[in-house]
Amino acid sequence: MAVKKAQMMPTFSYEGVDRRGEKLKGELPARNMALAKVTLRKQGITIKTIREKRKNILEGLMKKKVSALDITIFTRQLATMMKAGVPLVQSFEIVAEGLENPSMREVVLGIKGEVEGGNTFAGALKKYPQYFDNLFCSLVESGEQSGALETMLDRVAIYKEKSELLKQKIKKAMKYPMAVIVVALIVTIILMVKVVPVFQDLFSSFGADLPAFTKMVVNMSEWMQKYWFILIIAIGAMIAGFMEAKKRSKKFRDFLDKAALKAPIFGDLVYKAIIARYSRTLATTFAAGVPLIDALESTAGATNNCVYEAAVMKIRDDVATGQQLQFAMRVTNKFPSMAVQMVAIGEESGALDAMLDKVATHFENEVDNAVDGLTSMMEPLIMAVLGVLVGGLVIAMYLPIFQMGSVV
Numbered sequence: 001m002a003v004k005k006a007q008m009m010p011t012f013s014y015e016g017v018d019r020r021g022e023k024l025k026g027e028l029p030a031r032n033m034a035l036a037k038v039t040l041r042k043q044g045i046t047i048k049t050i051r052e053k054r055k056n057i058l059e060g061l062m063k064k065k066v067s068a069l070d071i072t073i074f075t076r077q078l079a080t081m082m083k084a085g086v087p088l089v090q091s092f093e094i095v096a097e098g099l100e101n102p103s104m105r106e107v108v109l110g111i112k113g114e115v116e117g118g119n120t121f122a123g124a125l126k127k128y129p130q131y132f133d134n135l136f137c138s139l140v141e142s143g144e145q146s147g148a149l150e151t152m153l154d155r156v157a158i159y160k161e162k163s164e165l166l167k168q169k170i171k172k173a174m175k176y177p178m179a180v181i182v183v184a185l186i187v188t189i190i191l192m193v194k195v196v197p198v199f200q201d202l203f204s205s206f207g208a209d210l211p212a213f214t215k216m217v218v219n220m221s222e223w224m225q226k227y228w229f230i231l232i233i234a235i236g237a238m239i240a241g242f243m244e245a246k247k248r249s250k251k252f253r254d255f256l257d258k259a260a261l262k263a264p265i266f267g268d269l270v271y272k273a274i275i276a277r278y279s280r281t282l283a284t285t286f287a288a289g290v291p292l293i294d295a296l297e298s299t300a301g302a303t304n305n306c307v308y309e310a311a312v313m314k315i316r317d318d319v320a321t322g323q324q325l326q327f328a329m330r331v332t333n334k335f336p337s338m339a340v341q342m343v344a345i346g347e348e349s350g351a352l353d354a355m356l357d358k359v360a361t362h363f364e365n366e367v368d369n370a371v372d373g374l375t376s377m378m379e380p381l382i383m384a385v386l387g388v389l390v391g392g393l394v395i396a397m398y399l400p401i402f403q404m405g406s407v408v
Contacts, residue, residue: 011106012036014050027053029110031117039116066131068167070104072160079157082150089116107131120144135285135298136160142288152288159284163277166364170273173266173371180382184389191393193228196221199397210400217396254306261307265378269370274308275339276363283356293320308334325352338362 012033015025024045030036033052040047074095081091092112099105107128114124122141125132136156143152200218203210210218224231245252260270281302285295293316300312311332318328326344329335339359346355 011053012050013053014040014045014047016040016045016047016049018046019044028113029106030113035113035117039113042116064101064103066101066103066107068160068164070099070101071131072157072164074099074104074108075153075160076157079150079153082153088121088149121149133301135281135302138290138294138298139285139288142290146289155284155288159280162280162360162364166273166276166280166367169367169371170269173269173374176375177378177382180386184386187386188389188393189224189228191390192217192221192224196393196397197225203400211396214396214399217393257306261305265374269367269374270305272363272366272370274303274305275336276360276367278303278308278312278335279339279356279360279363283353283360286356287353292325 010032011027011029013025013027014036015023018024028036028039030039033050036050037047040050077095077098078091081094082088086094089112092108092115096105096108096112099108110127111121111124114127115121120141122137122144125137125140139152139156139159140149143149146152196217200221203214203218246256261267263270278299281299282295285298286292290298296312296316296319300309300316303309303312311334314332315325315328318331319325324344324347326340326347329340329343342355342359343352346352349355
């Protein structure tokens with residue numbers, strides 16, 4: 001229900017006069033007309049006209065989505081404003097004016113309207129669960145209750161920045177080989193459809209049997225010329241089916257999570273990223289004063305992997321029965337000894353959050369190094385794949401000519 005309510009919040013267009021008598025007009029998202037009027041009066045605006053803005057279906061379809069980077073930028077800017085002593089509601093206004101994404105600006109103004117209407121900041125964030133997860137809302141709520149919201153927002157901003165940076169590193173490692181594979185497929189299709197038929201006409205004038213390899217390539221070329229649309233539909237259907245299965249089937253998502261950890265090249269990178277996320281999330285929540293059991297529950301979802309989500313929930317259950325965190329982590333056999341030893345030191349010294357932060361920083365650096373190493377290793381491998389694809393087609397086309405030369 002909360003998602004639906006947040007998405008359907010109306011926007012009101014208004015014209016009025018400010019305290020200095022200057023005319024102004026603008027738009028304001030609010031739950032209803034009465035709340036919009038109250039908000040404008042609090043800002044010292046004398047309303048002349050106000051009406052609900054009708055939604056344009058085409059505009060809604062073309063509207064830019066709110067990304068994780070938008071949320072990260074919003075959190076950092078809000079933390080900076082509040083550390084500078086700017087009141088919360090005024091901070092929302094300043095941040096909203098500087099946002100380039102209209103959708104994100106609408107979300108920020110919607111949160112501002114909720115806070116002005118008497119809701120807490122955490123309560124306002126919970127109206128937008130598609131953008132602010134339980135961990136984000138819990139940390140903000142903890143900051144409000146302790147009276148240190150600006151400090152908590154700074155911690156949340158650091159956490160979001162580190163998480164987003166880690167995500168970008170993983171994407172960087174995945175994008176490069178995927179882009180090259182796509183280019184290789186496009187080049188292969190062009191050669192099969194445009195270049196091979198030219199050689200095929202030449203071969204037909206020879207009147208001799210073609211080598212088996214050349215025949216195979218020619219037959220593939222003929223099939224692609226006749227049924228290229230079937231190939232495109234099949235590729236599209238496979239991609240759509242994959243995305244739909246990933247969206248709807250938990251078993252399929254679990255299978256992908258397990259396969260990612262066992263992948264020959266990317267498995268180690270995924271493993272290090274999970275350990276970094278686990279350590280960073282647990283360090284942030286524990287430092288915020290969240291009880292360890294609750295912090296572990298929030299951390300389980302932040303791992304983004306079913307194997308480690310189950311492992312962290314097992315750790316939570318063991319800690320709830322009185323076990324130390326280091327022993328619970330060791331029993332799962334899913335965490336590196338370095339992380340377990342650092343947690344042990346943190347528990348003994350009473351600085352668990354600081355030790356977890358060091359573990360997170362270490363594995364984030366490991367991910368960075370792994371991405372650079374993977375990119376360097378993939379370059380010659382990808383060149384070899386391209387060479388086999390393109391070179392194989394060239395050999396197939398020139399093989400009959402070489403045979404004719406040897407006969408002559």
